[in-house]
Amino acid sequence: MKAILTDVTKCIGCLECVSACKSANKLPMDIPRLWQKNDGLSAYNWTSILARPLEALSDHKFRYIRKQCRHCLEPACASACPVGALHQTPDGAVVYDSQKCIGCRYCMMACPYGIPRYDWESPVPYIRKCILCHGLIREGKQPACTEACPTQATIFGERTDLLTEAHNRIRNNPDKYINKVYGEHEIGGTSVLYISDIDLDFMAYKTHLGTKPLPQTTSTAMKSVPVTFVGIGAFMYGIHWIIKRRNDLKEQSKSNEE
């Protein structure tokens, strides 16, 4: 499992990763539109930098947080997609197959981080999001964003190595960092990890995500589908049989009386 670790304290907000992403994935220019969310991500921006004020506002200090697809270990989007257009590669990247997509946008609804974006403007629209440059990874290279980072704020590697590295950094600097690797356990773990000195819970829809992977929420209901199907059929047939028999007996007794 490949992963990306972003150290928020090292980011200088230079947007090198954003422009590298754009050129590596050949994304066109983007015009801010009404239908885009105000977090810089769009169908043509797969990663963005968010500025968060640090400490007191009078200090004018900021932290820059890179937003991108989290590449969940158990992705909700892939579980939700009715045609399996979104799926996980062996490397851990959650990628999209536009040949399969039907455009239902259930993945956008299912993602707890609100990552997948839609090409609203086009009459032939597709879902767009970070694909962890899985083409480059397969060639043995690293994604364009981590390659471009001038301060090593965002780095690429094996997920286990990066987790060790993250915990090491926190252990060596316990006063600096919040003692938490964001993405280690949330919703079953994500491949994009963050360590930070400010709270990063604002990145998701709700401040505290549980550790339960989201695909599990629907799996109980989906597992009971065949049982329900056969069960309701048998139940209904049973009722039918009983009532029919009762009616028949009634008629018989009637005719007997006559």
Place this chain on the structure above:
Amino acid sequence: MNRVRAVKMILWMITGFAAAVGITRFIYGLGATTNLSDSTPWGLWIGFDIFSGVALAAGGFVITAIVYIMKREEFRPIVKPAVLTAFLGYVAVIISLLFDLGLPWNIWHMLVFWNPHSPLFEVGWCVMLYTTVLLLEFSPVPLENYSRYAKIRNFLMRFRFPLVLLGIMLSTLHQSSLGSLILIMPYKSFPLWYSGILPIQFFISAVALGLMMVTLESLFSGFLYKRHAETVLLSKLANAAVWVLTLYFIVKMTDIAVSGKLPLIFNGSWESFLFITEIFVSILIPIGIFSVARFRMSIRGLWFGSICVVVGMVLNRINVSGLSMLRGGGDSYFPSWMEISISAGVVSAAILVFLFAIEKFHVWEKPPRYPESEPSSRPQFDIPSQVWLGNPLESGRTRYSLAFLMSFALAFALIPGVDIHSKGAEIVTAEPARGGDSLFIDGNRDLYGVSFNHQKHISENGQKESCVICHHMNRPMEKESPCYRCHKLMYQPADAFEHEWHYNSKGGNIRCYQCHTPGLEKTALSAKKCDQCHNGLFPTGSRIIAKQYMAPSYVDAMHGLCVNCHRQKALTDDSKKDLARCGKCHESVPPDYMKPDAPGMNKRPYFNRVLMPGEEKVLKVVD
């Protein structure tokens, strides 16, 4: 005017309106026609047409279950209309889905590419199968009119019971699975509408809604064709609905109480009001009405109660599928008029088909009387022109076509070009220029600058329309235009060359023509280069060349003169690669001299980065 004719005309008008909008949607895409956005990817079409549409069509399986499974033969007269309503309902759902899907021509992919983990996959399959089942269940009715298809009809009639049973099984599955769709969004939905037993709640409410939809359909068509309503039959349905609604209420409230969400109902937020409204309209008011036998037996009571349930349950489906998530997404959404007209158009078209089927086929035991069946509306022989003409004022077809075309044209006229071609740039509230009307602009922060009169620029360039000339939203990746975009000469008296000193008698004391070639415009290009007067300005062998160009500001100089060059070098030479990287100079917390309140710095956030919603206001420094 005849009731049927008036209603049909209105329905044709709505359909015509929607047809024009529908064409626009397929040519220009979702962005041009809907108010959907990245934060609200599901809107009215999903909430009303799909979630509510499927639930509204539940009457078919409920009534067939009552008649074929429970053997309550007294309900047989309403089976055919109920199955027809359900069938048309499902067709309407599928057609709306074609509008909503981004790539509707790929809808068949669900048959080939399977993802059994997805509730939507299951719903899709069930809807497809159930629509087929409904078609087979209903098709004996139209086939009755044609004696040559008697064999097919008999064949279908023989499989009636298995079909009904299969229909009930499929309905149970997908009515509940629509609830499972939402289960994957625990962090997005508002807790009052999120529950682990959402599928069960959906199923129970669908049964209640099915009963009430059959009632409403019966009342409506009775009203339309001035037909005696089956009050006794309908009041029995209403009685059943009371029990189902009570069960629904108990299940729903118990679930909320057990999970400790009761306080949320009374916390005064808009979600709590929405919830209370929904509970009252969909459950409590109908239970109250139908519990009283006098109201249950009256036409007016039935009308009111069934409309309550239908409206309330539609509200519930819309809430669950999106309305309750608006706060989580941090965005607002209201359907555009085009979305509303498509939804209305699909429903109208379905009603028109329903009326057509009622008039042509043996859906009711006694066929209805409708205008076209009456002799007065027959086409008549026109004596002057010697041809058969329908009386244009009487003929239904002419009227309906006219209504359709007129509203079709109206819709096309109403669709604005802006909506079609672009949703426009992000709307930013304009604020007056800082420091009043005139602004001191100091690009290189050396305290020498120009005074910028905002009001003068606005009035000279065409008032409000002129804003975009400088504050560009029409050029990608550009926040605002620099002055030199228009004032091409503004860099002439730059800090590298002090104009004022050169022509001043106390300084250089030279005349204009001594530098600028006479007769030409006084630009940098028509002037001498520095080293033509200042001998030995550049040492011999220097790589610096005197150029006649605009002097860059400090930031531009550092980035443009150093970084660009080093970046070029870095492509071939790895040894000094770091000199081209931002991180060489910049640190994660900027140094003092780059802070906004440092002397000479503009008082505003120094990075044009995306701020989180709400933070712009906090950060805006008020002078």
